[in-house]
Amino acid sequence: MAVHICVKKDFGGFMLDVDVKSDSKRIGILGASGCGKSMTLRCISGIVKPDAGIVKVEQNVYFDAKAKINLKPRERSIGYLFQNYALFPTMSVEKNIGIGIRGTKAERKEKVEQMMERFQIESLRNRLPRQLSGGQQQRAALARILVCNPRILLLDEPFSALDIHLRDKMQQELLEILEDYGGTVIMVSHNRDEIYRFSEELFILDEGAVKGKGDTKQVFNNPGSFAAAKLTGCKNIAQARQEGDRTADVKAWDMKFQMRRKLPDNLSGVAIRAHEFQIEKPQEEPYLVFPVCGPRVTEDLFEYNIAFYTSENAKEPIQWKIGKDRFEAKRQNIPNEVYLKEGKLLLLESEKY
Template structure:
């Protein structure tokens, strides 16, 4: 019996250790309670983030929101006023940059113009000449730049310079890769190609990566997780799809993607109506905190254009509203229609409709069509439309 109890205890201990190890992997890099002021300006206000090992995190937000300041604090290039940075269980928040084990790529790439590609990539390597040459060759092969060893940065395209900077950042096999708007200097076509290469390389190496960007398409395409920032705060952390489909705040909803913002009314009994027509919303639990028991409350409905449905036929007892097609444009294989509600012509709705959707052939200017806003895609925010 004692032997059996010992085995049970041993198994429980093993499971506990496994759970702890998994928890540590899920918070391999922890940023806790980071605050930073520049004179009277608050750059960062109580920033808390947990980043998994091997994860690609994008810090997304407009200029001046604090994302680059946060990256520089993680790198040790800027000192926080309070809070800390823990990497793999070790507090690094007060260590100098050289002790933090990261590689970094700046917006300007910061290549040495008087050094060759090979010398730039191998700059931080401390090994002997033979080993250094071997490592540089491996890195240039990794970023598809073999044959450029003896060129200088000025002889390379912007995309090639970016890849040299990336190879240099990876030269010492860092645990963490930091990218400060590394693609912003490239033209649109090259930027798209290089970001695909960057994502492929990051996945291949499994290196934990934090990238600063103000480009929502960039973040949506390559990140595992996005932290949306505004005015020195983290507004929301989630997968690209969560950020897009389930914005936690009005700022996130407005900043990421295009959307319909529709003035609606919330009655004292908790019912939503748009131009007097009843509507269902995704976050109905939030309605109770918005209700004014004495009068109707002005609210705003949020719905993405691709979620608006144009019905083939009007059905009684449905949520459909009649609308007139005012304008039709062609965008990336879809028709984007601007519709005005027949119940209130001042309310206009954008709808992105694909060729396989039932309402696609009905989109002709001047025609009246039934329109539905599916409850699962409509969110309500407090206050009137801005």
């Protein structure tokens, strides 16, 4: 299902200028708090009217500023799962699910029963939202949305209100539910793991604008921009200056990387994921050597975090994460150098989007 979302909105001190085109069924928008993720969904749904642009799904135009088209939210065939689920507080679960259904009384009742069975909330039919757990509220909200079979499902930070244990459980349940959903899902989140699991195509949103886009796995493997590198979880990001075709000078780390591959002409930085460093030299691939000076070790439940400088002149430390099954920092000496496969040095270019 082709989706075209090109909207501009001046919120007075914050400008939203988003352009998203995709044929994917699972679209992810990743960004930090305050970057415009939720406002983008509100513009898509019709809750907020953009100043300019277009919102189009297949041949259905929901908003077109030039053509003066602006369908009301109820006319857009869009399901919206809010962060707080937005269940009606004085209505039971059963009535919440049935409130937007059209048809005869018998048809409405049958659809509600089917959704309660599908989401395994039959026993909760007479409860009010305040009598439900966070996970139960989410299931009730999803049942209310999907009973109308919308073309698009908007998920606004759907797991942010859940604790870690329930979050993992609900993520798996939602993945199973979405397997049977034939429409397009647009999910926004600041959590890179959630976005990685749920989306096929990813858009990086930073300060109201798209700063990266592409196949989700490809964006994580090669972020391309500073914003994308940071939001996809790179712990080591530094400015770089190109010297010739194959040398990158990174002053913050006091290092010059001699590369076998040719560098892009608009190189502006480099990034390294903290778990990519190795203790042993790679045998079959070109690698880069990082001296380890002044290491500081902090311990997590399953891994060690080691911050080190590459020399006395380095201005910024490098973060290295290593699992306890691979390295016991309390019993082993920290090595004098670690290694990085050349391909794991991510090259960041001047903003392209």
